[in-house]
Amino acid sequence: MTCEEFERVLPELGSGHSIEQEEHLKSCRACSDLVADLNAISRQGRLLQGSEEPSPWVWNSIETSLRQEGLIHQPLQEHSLLHPPRLSWRLRWLVPAAAALLIVFGVLLHERGTGPAPTAEQQSPPASVQTAEVMASDDMQLLNTVGARMPSMRDAYEANLRTVNAYIRDAEQSAHSDPNDEVAQQYLRNAYEQKAMVYEMALDRSLP
C-alpha cells in the first residue's frame, strides 16, 4: 500500500485498521505520525465535546454552507456527511476547522468583492448606515435608562445624541474618503469622544 492509497482511505478509518493498513503504518513514518496526530487531536476534541456540543442545527447549517460553497459534495451514502452520529469520530475535529475556514473564506470574499472595486464614496454610506443602525439600538437603551432615572433629561439626551451621531456620520464619511487625512481622523476621534462623554454622563453612577 502506498502513502497516497492510505491517505485516500484515511477519512473512512474507524477505530481499527486492516492488515494492509497496519503494515503500511509500521513501515511508513510519515503516515504513522499523521495518524498519531489525528488521534491526539481527536482525544482533545472529545474532552470538549460533552459540554460544548453544538445543536444538530449548527452542524446542518455548516454542512449546507460548505456544500453551497462547493467545498464538499453530496456523499455517496445516504447519511449526512457532517452529522455527528454518522461521522467518523476521527474526522469530527475537521468540522470546526472547516467552519473557521469558511468564515475566513467568507470574509476574504466579502473584502475582495466579485465586481470592480467600489470607490471610497460608494463604500462609505453603507458603513455609516450600518454604524448608525447599530448605535440606534444602543442609543435607545441609553435613553430608556435616562428616562427611567431622570425623566426631565430624556429630551436633552436625545437631542444631543442625534447631534453627536450626525457628527460621527460626517466624520466617518470624511475619514473614509481620505484615510490619510490627519484632520479627518481628528474629527472622528472628537466625534467619538463626544459620544463617549454622553454615555458616561448618562450612566454616571455617582449621580443618584
Add this chain to the structure above:
Amino acid sequence: MQQKQRIATWSVVMILVVAALAAAQTTRKEMHFKVGRRASVSIVNQYGPISVKPGPGKRVAVTAIMYSSKVEIDQTKRGNRVSVLSHLLEGADADSGRVDYEVLVPADASVTLHSTTGPLHVEKLHGDVILEGSTAVVDVRDVNAGHVHIKTLNGPVTLTNVSDGYVEITSVSGDVALNAVNGAQVHVNSSSGKIRYDGDFGQAGQYSLTSHSGDIEAIAPSYASIEVVARSVQGKVENDFPLQPEHTSFVARAGSAFAGTVGQAASSVKLLSFSGKIHLKKREQ
C-alpha cells in the same frame, strides 16, 4: 383714612406670613471641614447650583439650601478629601430635589463639581477644576495654574481670566466662550455649539478649537505670536491676519482652509470645523 392704614398693615402682615411660610419650607445646612494643603473637594448635586469661591484658612465651608424633605445631604471627609452628595429620596424631582450650594475652599484646593442642571460657578482658585453638568451653565473665572476640565451636553461654558492652565472642554451643543484664556494646552471639542476665543494665545501653548457644525471665532491682537491652521470641510474660513505661509499636510484652499504663522509663532493654534464657519479676527485696538 384709618381704613386705608388698616388695609396696608394687613397687607404687610400677609406678605410677612407668606414669606415666613416659604422660608419654613427651605432648610439650610452648614458643614465645615478642616483640611490641609491641596485638598480635594467634590460636590455632587443632581438639581441646583453650585458656587465655589476661595475662603479664609485651611477649611472647607459648605452651605446647602434644600427645598424639600425629599433630599438629604451626605457628607464624608477622609484625609484631605471632602465629599458632599445630594441624596435624592423617593419621589424627588427637579423642584423638590433641588439643593443650592455655596462652598468656600482654600484657594489651592482641587474641586470636582457635578450637577445636571447647574449652574456651576468657580472663581479665584489655583487648583484643578473638574466640572460636569448636562444642561448646566458653567462659569469659571480668575483661575490659574491648574487643570480645568469641563464637560456639558448643552450647557454653555464661559471661561474668563484663566491662565497657565491645562484647559479641556467638551460640550455637545453648548456654546463655549474663552476670554483671556491661555495655557500650555487649551482644547475645546464641540459638536454644534459655537466656540469663541478672545485672547492672545499666550506663549508656547497648544490650542485646538474643534467643532462639527458650530462656528468658530478666534479674536487675537495684532501682536499675537501663533502658528495657525484653520480648515472647514463644508464651511467658510476667514482670516484677518497677514500670514507667513508654511507647509501643511493638506492643501490650503482659499475660502475653506488657511495656514501660516504670525510673529514668532510661539503658540500653535488649530481651528477645525466640519461645516461651521471659522473666522480668525484681529482685535480692534
